[in-house]
Each structure stands twice: as C-alpha cells, then as structure tokens.
Amino acid sequence: MRRTAPVANAVGLLAGYALDRLLGDPRRWHPVAGFGQAAGALERRLYRPDRTAGAAFTALAVGGPVLLGAFAAAATRRRPVSRAVLVAAGTWTVLGGRTLRHEATVMGGALRDADLPAARRRLGHLCGRDPSTLGESELARATVESVAENTSDAVVAPLVWGAVAGLPGLLGYRAANTLDAMVGHRSARYARFGTPAARLDDLLNLVPSRLTGLLTIAVAPVANGDRERAWRVWRRDRNDHPSPNAGQCEAAMAGALGVRLGGRNVYFGRSEVRPFLGDGPRPEARHLKRAARISGAVGLAALGLAAAYPLTVGRLAAAVGRRGLKAAVGQRGQVTAVGRRRLNGVGRRGLGAAVAGQGSGR
Numbered sequence: 001m002r003r004t005a006p007v008a009n010a011v012g013l014l015a016g017y018a019l020d021r022l023l024g025d026p027r028r029w030h031p032v033a034g035f036g037q038a039a040g041a042l043e044r045r046l047y048r049p050d051r052t053a054g055a056a057f058t059a060l061a062v063g064g065p066v067l068l069g070a071f072a073a074a075a076t077r078r079r080p081v082s083r084a085v086l087v088a089a090g091t092w093t094v095l096g097g098r099t100l101r102h103e104a105t106v107m108g109g110a111l112r113d114a115d116l117p118a119a120r121r122r123l124g125h126l127c128g129r130d131p132s133t134l135g136e137s138e139l140a141r142a143t144v145e146s147v148a149e150n151t152s153d154a155v156v157a158p159l160v161w162g163a164v165a166g167l168p169g170l171l172g173y174r175a176a177n178t179l180d181a182m183v184g185h186r187s188a189r190y191a192r193f194g195t196p197a198a199r200l201d202d203l204l205n206l207v208p209s210r211l212t213g214l215l216t217i218a219v220a221p222v223a224n225g226d227r228e229r230a231w232r233v234w235r236r237d238r239n240d241h242p243s244p245n246a247g248q249c250e251a252a253m254a255g256a257l258g259v260r261l262g263g264r265n266v267y268f269g270r271s272e273v274r275p276f277l278g279d280g281p282r283p284e285a286r287h288l289k290r291a292a293r294i295s296g297a298v299g300l301a302a303l304g305l306a307a308a309y310p311l312t313v314g315r316l317a318a319a320v321g322r323r324g325l326k327a328a329v330g331q332r333g334q335v336t337a338v339g340r341r342r343l344n345g346v347g348r349r350g351l352g353a354a355v356a357g358q359g360s361g362r
Contacts, residue, residue: 004080005077005080005083005310006310006311007080007310007311008076008080008081008083008084008087008310009083009084009087009162009163009166009310010245010307010308010309011084011085011087011088012083012084012085012087012088012090012091012162013087013088013091013159013162013303013306013307014286014303014307015084015087015088015091016087016088016089016090016091016092016093016095016162017092017095017097017159017299017303018090018138019088019091019092020091020095020096020097020098021097021098022098023092023098024098024099024102025096025098025099026093026317027222030064030093031073031093032093032094032174032178035065035174035175035178036178036182037159038061039178039182040063040174040182042060042061043057043182043183046060047193048193049190049193050192050193051193051195051196053193054183054193054194054195054197055196057179057183057193057196057197058176058179058196058197058200061175061179062092062172062175062176062179062200064175064301065168065171065172065174065175066168066171066172066175067168068171068211069090069166069167069168069169069170069171069172070167070168072086072167073086073166073168086167087162087166087167087170090162090167090170090171090260091158091159091162091173093155093170093289094158094162094170094171094173094174095155095158095159096154096155096319097151097154097155097295097296097299099154100126100146100147100150100151100155100292100295101147101292101295101296103122103126103143104126104143104147104288104289104292104295105120105288105289105292106122107122107123107126107139107140107143107288108143108285108286108288108289108292110122110124111136111139111140111284111285111288112285112286114136116135116136116139117141119131119136120132120134120139123139123142123143126142126143126146126147127142127145127146127190128185128267128268129142129265129266129267129324130266130267130268133243133266133357134266136265136284136285136327137282137283137284138282140282140283140284140285140287141259141261141263141282142287143283143288144253144254144257144259144261144283144287144288144291145246145250145253145261147288147291147292147295148216148246148250148252148253148254148261148291148295149245149246149249149251150249151212151216151249151294151295151298152205152208152209152211152245152248152300153177153205154247154336155295155298155302156208156209156211156212156215156284156298156299156302157173157177157204157205157208157209158170158173158174159299159302159303159305159306160207160208160211160302160306161173161204161208162172162306163305163306163307163309163310164309166310173204176197176200176201176204177201177205178205179197179200179201180194180197180198180200180201182199183198184197184198184201185198186270187269187270190238192303197213199300201233202243202244202245205245206244206245208245209244209245209246209248209249210248211246211302211305212248212252212297212298212302213234213238213248213249213251213252213271214252215297215298215301215302216230216234216249216252216253216294216298217230217234217255217256218301219294219297219301220255220256220294222293222294222297223256223257223290223291223293223294224290225256225257225258225290225294225299226255226256226258227256228305229255229256229258229279230252230255230256231255232255233251233252233254233255233277233278234248234252234255236251237251237254237275237276237277238251238252238277239277239279240262240275240277241262241273241274241277242272247277250262250277251277251278253291253294254277254278255278256294257278257281257283257287257290257291257294257298258278258279258280259278259280259281259282259287260276260277260278260279260280261276261278261280261283262274262275262276262277262278263276268336332333332338
C-alpha cells in the first residue's frame with residue numbers, strides 16, 4: 001500500500017488536470033458553488049465583528065472539507081483505483097485553468113472588436129473591480145493581473161497541496177481560498193471577521209505563488225517573452241505589492257510580457273493605489289492571448305512537478321518520517337526498559353534494607 005498510494009495520487013492529479021483542460025468547470029451543480037452557499041449559511045450564524053468569531057468560522061468551514069478528504073483517503077487506503085478516481089474528481093473540482101484562459105481570450109476578443117460594453121460586462125468573471133469607467137488599457141491590465149494571480153490560486157496552489165497532502169490538501173486549500181474571496185476582502189463588515197480567512201489563504205499560498213513566479217519566468221519564451229527581463233522585474237518588483245503573494249505572480253507576468261502593471265484600482269465603494277510593476281507600455285488586447293498562453297504553460301509545468309512529488313520527495317519524506325518514528329519508539333522502549341530495571345533494582349535494595357532494618361530493630 002505504501003507504494004500504490006503515491007502512484008494513485010499522482011495518477012489522480014494527472015487525470016483531474018486533463019479533465020479540467022478538456023471540460024473546464026462544471027456548468028451546473030459545481031461543488032465549489034455548493035460549498036460557498038454552505039459557508040454563507042454558516043457565516044450568517046456565526047458572524048460577529050471580531051476576529052474570534054472569524055477564526056471559529058474559518059476553522060469550521062475549512063476543517064469540514066479537510067476531514068471529509070481525510071475520511072475518503074482512509075476509506076480508499078487499500079483501494080488504489082478508487083483513490084485515483086477520488087483524487088481525479090477532487091482535482092477537477094478545484095482547478096480553474098481552462099476557465100481562466102477562456103475568460104482572458106473572450107476579453108481579448110471584445111477589446112480587439114472595440115466592444116467596451118461587452119468587455120466591461122465580462123470583467124466580473126475575473127475580478128471584483130468596478131468596470132463602469134474603465135477603458136481598453138485598464139480592462140486589459142485588470143485581465144493580465146487576474147490571469148497572473150489566479151494562475152497561482154486556481155492552478156498551481158491546488159496542485160501543490162494535492163501533491164503534498166492528497167485529497168485533504170485539495171479540498172482544504174480550495175475551501176480556504178473560497179473563504180478568502182467571500183470574507184477576506186477589506187470592507188466594514190469583514191475588517192476583523194474576515195482576517196483569519198485572509199491570513200490562512202496568505203499562508204497557504206506563500207510557496208505556490210513564488211513557484212508560479214519562477215515558472216512564469218521559465219516558460220516566458222512560449223509567448224515570445226524574455227526570461228532575463230522577467231527575472232529582473234520579478235526580483236525588483238515582487239515585494240512592492242501590498243499582497244505577500246499576488247506581487248510574485250504579477251511582477252513575473254509583467255516582465256514576461258514587457259508591460260507595466262499596477263496603478264489605481266477602483267472597486268465598488270472603495271479604491272486602492274498600488275505600485276507599478278514592470279517596465280514598458282500598459283497592456284493592450286494583444287497581450288491577453290500571450291498571458292493566457294503563459295498561464296497554460298505554467299499549469300503544465302506545475303502539473304509535472306506535482307505528479308512527480310508523491311513518487312519522489314513525498315515517498316522519501318514518508319520513509320524518513322517512518323524511520324524517525326521507529327527510532328523514537330525504539331529509543332523510548334529502551335529508556336523504559338532501563339527505567340524498569342533500575343526501578344526493580346531500587347525496589348529490591350529497598351526491600352533488603354527494610355528487612356535488615358527490621359532485623360536490627362529486634
């Protein structure tokens with residue numbers, strides 16, 4: 001079983017990615033949408049404007065899917081085919097690569113046709129900015145930034161956590177990321193309640209976002225990008241973004257495309273001014289197809305790493321963990337045996353002393 005479980009996880013990740021690549025998100029009865037509705041109902045019961053309530057909400061909403069995944073993994077411990085099927089289904093459910101690239105392509109077509117009303121209506125599929133006053137350049141910038149960030153959130157991060165933790169990792173990551181989208185944004189209602197969900201999402205994306213940036217640099221030539229420029233911009237600008245993770249992806253994408261991202265973002269009821277990332281002109285419609293191509297290449301590279309992990313590093317880590325556990329148990333057993341011998345010796349000596357004492361007393 002120790003050999004078949006990693007293989008089943010790797011096969012499931014490959015199959016789930018293939019399903020997303022071919023079919024995209026389910027159009028009806030999407031499990032993530034169902035989870036969002038359940039989380040919304042839980043929020044209405046637990047909401048209070050403080051972080052303690054937010055932490056309880058986050059723990060329950062994320063802990064449920066993690067426990068479900070752990071139960072399913074345990075139930076298929078000796079059934080590798082069933083395990084692979086479940087991992088494939090979970091991977092397909094949590095990935096969003098095809099849909100992300102499709103939205104970028106549709107937006108690019110609308111901008112090339114100078115159909116700003118259609119492009120503004122479409123922006124809501126990618127991000128939460130107010131599109132009512134945005135022109136071509138700002139719509140293109142919003143799309144490039146969303147493609148860069150969501151390549152990590154919707155592709156690389158799920159694959160990373162699926163590789164590291166199997167079904168519990170896949171479901172738990174998607175739950176945390178969904179909560180961040182629901183309550184993690186800055187607003188009067190969620191300023192404190194949403195903080196635990198936002199911090200958990202930041203933590204889970206620390207490694208995937210940086211991996212996304214590095215993979216974006218590596219695959220930049222697939223969209224006629226410059227690796228050296230992408231590397232330079234990524235190193236220089238990645239930490240200027242207010243998010244600890246989004247800047248990693250956006251800076252690399254800006255360098256790969258040779259454009260400048262960042263600036264003033266207008267949301268419904270608030271605005272933010274973010275530092276510029278990259279050099280060159282503002283994005284245009286022609287850059288969106290290239291961004292989608294880079295996103296697809298990053299996803300394939302991440303898939304290769306994720307599928308290899310359970311069979312290589314993951315198996316080695318498990319073996320080292322088992323060996324360390326056995327050594328610890330053995331050492332504890334030795335210590336316990338020595339303690340028992342010493343205790344028995346002390347007991348015998350004490351008994352002898354007591355008998356001698358009694359004899360001398362008489």
